[in-house]
Amino acid sequence: MAVFTSVTLEDLAPWMTQFPLGKALAIRGIASGIENSNFFIDTEQGEFVLTIFENLNFEQLPFYLKLMRHLADRDVLVPAPIANADGELCVALHGKPAAIVSKLSGSSQMEPLPVHCAEVGTMLARMHLAAQDFTIYQPNLRSLDWWQVTVPKVLGFLSDANRQLMQDEIAFQSSFAQTPTYRALTQGPVHADLFRNNVMFDGDKLTGFFDFYFAGCDSWLFDVAVTINDWCIDLATGELDLPRVNAMLNAYHAVRPFTPEESLAWQAMLRAAAFRFWLSRVFDFYQPRDAEMLTPHDPTHFERILRLRVSQVVAPLPQ
Template identity: 60%
Template sequence: MAVFTAVTETQLGAWMRDYDLGDVVEFRGIQSGIENSNFFLTTTRGEYVLTIFEKLSADQLPFYLDLMRHLASHRVPVPDPMPRGDGALFGLLHGKPATIVTKLDGVPELAPGVEHCTEVGQMLARMHLAGRDFKGDQPNLRSLPWWEETVPAVLPFLEEAQRDLLSGELAHQRALFASPDYAALPGGPCHCDLFRDNVLFAHANPAPGHEVRLGGFFDFYFAGCDKWLFDVAVTVNDWCVDLATGKLDRARAVALLRAYQTVRPFTSAEVRHWNDMLRAGAYRFWVSRLYDFYLPRSAELLKPHDPGHFERILRERRAGDASDVLHAEPGSCN
């Protein structure tokens, strides 16, 4: 369980005096995540999630919490931060910023099918459009500047072929980011980490005509203002791949992209650079997993993810052109 900061019930009770959420009924750590300490919190008023931020500063946190409030107000199903007595959306617990948000209904679907990818694609596009009038402005903190800072730290741990791949892809992405086409790509607030374990599905009483119902997106603490195409690519690289090989699952990829584009069609520049963004999405997570694997922080029962998974995905994206899935007809997905 990734719990960096332990909290006793006595400490929690004292801290929650600044909230109007009733008495604590249950409090337990969440067995996921490698960046923050997360806890399920049940009170006499409802169910919530408490997050203690291990790396984000108090200056950075308002962007994420304000974005979640904005999206919730636009009927995008996301956790809603609870205000304290003074109206603030977070406070300090053990000297670290901490917040309480509403708990969404549902469970993750770790073996998604076409129907799950359809729901995710449509909601992701709705989320992007809902963020257009959001006033906050913070870049994706795990984009090119972070790659340039982090890659030199992990290169000494790698074999020659891996070093060549890491350095070669960084050069490719630098050139892309400096291009006029990249500047023209539409963007705004992005989740930037919409993996299958950051989405919930409520399986009871599905909406008419649907076998599944999306319960919501959560864990926005890697969110930032970026190109929408990057956000889609990150999502496809997780939801629409064979986990053993990193190859795209064509049926799932077509379903997610068709659903997304029924809400927000891609521009011509986005179509041209779709494969570049798939590579960028794979690169971002290969770099971060290499860093967590070789330069880990101490934590209670922390288990870093396998960096080899995104190395395989990056090699697959570099080896082939995935643009054909953008306009494929449903019958061509086999």
């Protein structure tokens, strides 16, 4: 877990007076995430989540927080940001942007079955459609532009084989982004990080998506590919598990049908989703930041997935 900024109950007490939640009674760090400092806080009005943003600034944060509010108001299951007395969703704490959101019930499903994947597919499609009329634009900050800047920073840490793989894939993705097929993909706000640990379940019932702080505007298909590459694989090998893949894709397609261009782009997007997380994990592994508790993710997991998505033909999308 990353806790870059320490917060005590004594720190929290005066800061909490601006929110309609009563007194803060307890605070404890959340054991996940490597980008922000996250805490559960017990208040007189119940349990909430406090996030202190370590990389995002006050100008960037309205996109994320207002997107979550927009989705929550349209019955998409996401944490709802809590406004202070001035209507602000983001307020400085220890000189850094901070926000409080409602806490979702349930727990993460780390060994998903097809029924769980279907629930995620349905809610992901609903989320995409509900965000169509969201008026704030921000690009996905970990998309192609970031890849092109970051690849040269990490090549020197890689083996010859992995250096070649990274150079080949950034060339492929840069070229594919210029094609009519890519440009025809439906775009809009996406979660962009919808891993198993960012979704809550109560039994087989999905109770919410959270951690929207990698969200941005990108192709909806990229969001689906990121999700498939985590939820629908054998974690040891990276191989796609077809019953789970089919459950998620069919459930998504039933709410928001895939387009012909998305069918053509499917394998390229699975590659892009694998590449994005391989690159970011390589970067975090070799150029770590200081934190009280920080364990970088193993880059080899997504290297393995990328090699599979490049070498193996994937089943087509539902039509």
